[in-house]
Amino acid sequence: MKLAATKRTETGTSASKKARAEGKIPAAIYGKEVETVSVLIDEKEFEKTIKEVGYNGVFDVEVDGDTYHVFVKDQANAAIKPIVYHVDLLAFTKGQKVTMSIPVHVSGEEGIDEGIVSQSISELEVNIAPADAPSEYIVDVSELEIGDTVHVSDIELGEGVELLTDEESTVVSVTAPQIEEEPAEETDEMPEPEVIGEDKDSEE
Structure with a gap:
């Protein structure tokens, strides 16, 4: 499975927002033997790829003629809306453990x-x-x-x-499931009021 990407020429919050509005996801490709490359990938193509290979599945990304073997290392999503803010793609060589x-x-x-x-x-x-x-x-x-x-x-x-x-x-x-204790039975009997000073003798 191969995904095409283009190098990012603009960075920053406003540039990322503009890219997402155009159906692109800002991403970074990096690895032990790879210099970090900031790219844009098509949102629909990315979703299609992940659906096919799985979230931690391996796929290829082609950037200006260079092919990287990658998997999704991290993905930042919006809290409420189904929007992908950014994707980190970890590149590796054949046989390399990560x-x-x-x-x-x-x-x-x-x-x-x-x-x-x-x-x-x-x-x-x-x-x-x-x-x-x-x-x-x-x-x-x-x-x-x-x-x-x-x-x-x-x-x-x-x-x-x-x-x-x-x-x-x-x-x-x-x-084991917790057993709820039955509430104590309520009584209609009211306690007798205490009369203060009832046992005291009055002296004149």
């Missing part, structure tokens, strides 16, 4: 009759050749019971993957 964040998804929750499934980690940081990187790691919790936990070390990462996330960290846990 740091990537791989999403972790939970499956099989419907198989748990009792207990609440809590996911503590949503992605793993690994050192891997991008072409070998999985799109995601799946944790099946269908056989778990209350009190069970899944740690990072329990996930099969695959060959050639160097784990950077703490392997002792909890990914998923199953806890």
